[in-house]
Amino acid sequence: xxxxLHLGSMLPAALGACCVAGGADRRSALAWLGMLAMLxxxxxxxxxxxxxxxxxVWTAALVALGIAAAVRARLPHGSSxxxxxxxxxxxxxxxxxxxxxxxxxxxxxxxxxxxAGPAHPAAGHAGHAVPLTALVVAAAVVFASVSAxxxxxxxxxxxxRAEAGLGAASVALMALPLAF
Numbered sequence: 001x002x003x004x005l006h007l008g009s010m011l012p013a014a015l016g017a018c019c020v021a022g023g024a025d026r027r028s029a030l031a032w033l034g035m036l037a038m039l040x041x042x043x044x045x046x047x048x049x050x051x052x053x054x055x056x057v058w059t060a061a062l063v064a065l066g067i068a069a070a071v072r073a074r075l076p077h078g079s080s081x082x083x084x085x086x087x088x089x090x091x092x093x094x095x096x097x098x099x100x101x102x103x104x105x106x107x108x109x110x111x112x113x114x115x116a117g118p119a120h121p122a123a124g125h126a127g128h129a130v131p132l133t134a135l136v137v138a139a140a141v142v143f144a145s146v147s148a149x150x151x152x153x154x155x156x157x158x159x160x161r162a163e164a165g166l167g168a169a170s171v172a173l174m175a176l177p178l179a180f
Contacts, residue, residue, distance in 0.1 A: 006046040006111065009173035012166040013039055019163035025093065030072055034065045034097055038104050042174070045112040055112030059105040066101030069094055093160050096150065100167045103143050106136035107174040114178065133178055140175035144168040 017035040025031045041058035044051045073094025110133050147168030151161045 003046070005173050005177050006042070009170045010039065010042050010047075012169035012173070013042060016163050016166035016170065019159045019166065023093075023157070023159040023163065028072075030065070030069055031094075031097060034062075034069055034101050037061055037065055038101060041104070041108050045108050051112070055109045059109040062101045062105035062108065066098040066105065069101060070098035073098065093163060096147070096164055096167065099143055100171060103136065103139050103171055104174065106132075107140065107171065107178070110136055110178055111174065137175045137179045140171045144172045 013035075017032075017039065020026060020028075020031050020035055037058075041053075041055075041062060044053055045055045045058060147164045150156065150164040151168075153161070156164075
């Protein structure tokens, strides 16, 4: 069941990457790198029997990409929608992608720890992760709720709203098995 939810979370994440491909941010290497890193981290830590890259490395990469995306979205000469030269565009999707990357980083490392099970040497400390798990799941719920507001607003382009909804679905599906 958990594996099915994690596999299911990859579909909206992949479709979200397609929204980047068709959206105004299609020329942003940072947007592409963030989406591809999220997909790779999810596939490596959740689907492969023996991950190629440790979950903590994926987590560090996703957090770093999230911070870079947030910084880029706040720069005055570049917006998250790929428009430059001081044009005024809402920076929402760059910030949204940054938050999704950071929350997904937390979900990947926690889910990988749960997947390791009691045979894993660090599993004896699993009780210490309960507050962190609760915090990350709460962040995922808030992220999904805010994403629903973005989707409901008709002032945004359709691809941006679709990307927000797909990002929320991906995060929610990753967080669902950790909530129980």
